[in-house]
Amino acid sequence: MTYIIGHQKPDLDTVVSSVATQYLFDQKEGFGHVGAQPVLAGTHNEETSFVFEKFGVKIPPVLVNEQLLPGDSFVLVDHNEKSQRFDTIANDAIIEIIDHHPIELSTNAIFVTVKPWGSTASIIYFLMKQNNVTPPQEIAGLMLSAILSDTVGFRSSTTTQNDKDFVTELAHIAEINDVEAYIFELFKVKSNVTHLSPQQIVTKDYKKFNMSGKQVLINQVETVEQSKLVAQKAELTSAMRDVKQLEGVEYIFCAISDVLAVNTKMLYSNENERRILEEAFDVAPIEDAVFDIGPRLSRKNEFVPPIQMAIKQLDLE
Numbered sequence: 064m065t066y067i068i069g070h071q072k073p074d075l076d077t078v079v080s081s082v083a084t085q086y087l088f089d090q091k092e093g094f095g096h097v098g099a100q101p102v103l104a105g106t107h108n109e110e111t112s113f114v115f116e117k118f119g120v121k122i123p124p125v126l127v128n129e130q131l132l133p134g135d136s137f138v139l140v141d142h143n144e145k146s147q148r149f150d151t152i153a154n155d156a157i158i159e160i161i162d163h164h165p166i167e168l169s170t171n172a173i174f175v176t177v178k179p180w181g182s183t184a185s186i187i188y189f190l191m192k193q194n195n196v197t198p199p200q201e202i203a204g205l206m207l208s209a210i211l212s213d214t215v216g217f218r219s220s221t222t223t224q225n226d227k228d229f230v231t232e233l234a235h236i237a238e239i240n241d242v243e244a245y246i247f248e249l250f251k252v253k254s255n256v257t258h259l260s261p262q263q264i265v266t267k268d269y270k271k272f273n274m275s276g277k278q279v280l281i282n283q284v285e286t287v288e289q290s291k292l293v294a295q296k297a298e299l300t301s302a303m304r305d306v307k308q309l310e311g312v313e314y315i316f317c318a319i320s321d322v323l324a325v326n327t328k329m330l331y332s333n334e335n336e337r338r339i340l341e342e343a344f345d346v347a348p349i350e351d352a353v354f355d356i357g358p359r360l361s362r363k364n365e366f367v368p369p370i371q372m373a374i375k376q377l378d379l380e
């Protein structure tokens with residue numbers, strides 16, 4: 064069996080990408096993956112539930128180790144780094160990658176499609192266009208939603224003209240007449256954390272990275288109520304310290320991003336993390352445990368590179 068799978072802590076783009084890739088593969092035998100099965104590397108989030116229900120599509124199941132057999136292969140979507148991968152996927156089981164993140168590959172010769180665009184769904188739609196495949200209305204709706212989500216409604220620095228053009232085309236297919244209104248509908252769903260515990264908030268959308276031999280967890284919460292979350296900093300930083308132990312990481316950061324104001328406040332949990340953020344963004348904390356890092360929304364482009372460089376430059380014990 065060939066599985067199409069996204070990264071751990073699945074977000075909307077990674078789930079949609081697995082489904083859209085399956086549709087593409089099933090339409091074009093030339094890819095060599097007809098019958099490939101989309102699966103998830105973990106539990107999906109509330110935004111994903113909302114979008115899949117809206118367009119009447121079933122969410123793929125979570126992969127479990129017990130169902131894997133010798134000879135199974137994997138197409139990775141929306142990630143390539145080992146730290147983001149489902150735990151038991153070996154390098155030699157990966158046969159293809161479709162992604163929009165920095166490359167960290169150590170595999171055999173395989174098919175790789177990587178573009179510096181705002182979402183993996185944009186890349187998959189590009190592949191569809193190349194192969195004269197038009198997605199049905201429900202798949203187009205999913206892909207439109209994934210692009211809008213990953214580019215934060217075109218507010219993220221990762222947004223490209225391709226993303227914008229593809230949204231226009233997909234909105235026509237999906238019969239979404241008011242894209243801006245739909246963006247705010249997505250924002251409302253994504254911002255709802257009232258039902259989450261502090262620990263769930265600081266692990267809502269996280270990724271782990273290896274930076275100079277240190278394991279670093281960076282979580283991001285996109286919201287329209289930034290000040291309410293920052294006011295919970297005592298509970299959130301306490302939860303961050305607990306998560307650091309549970310996940311076995313040395314540093315943890317929680318970005319609280321206001322998607323309307325285009326601003327991020329970054330929480331830290333100890334002195335070394337404070338030093339890292341000070342070095343990374345060349346600013347001082349605005350209050351205990353909180354940095355204002357300005358009009359940054361992209362973890363990939365605007366959080367990870369400066370934090371990675373700061374850790375490399377600082378001599379931390």
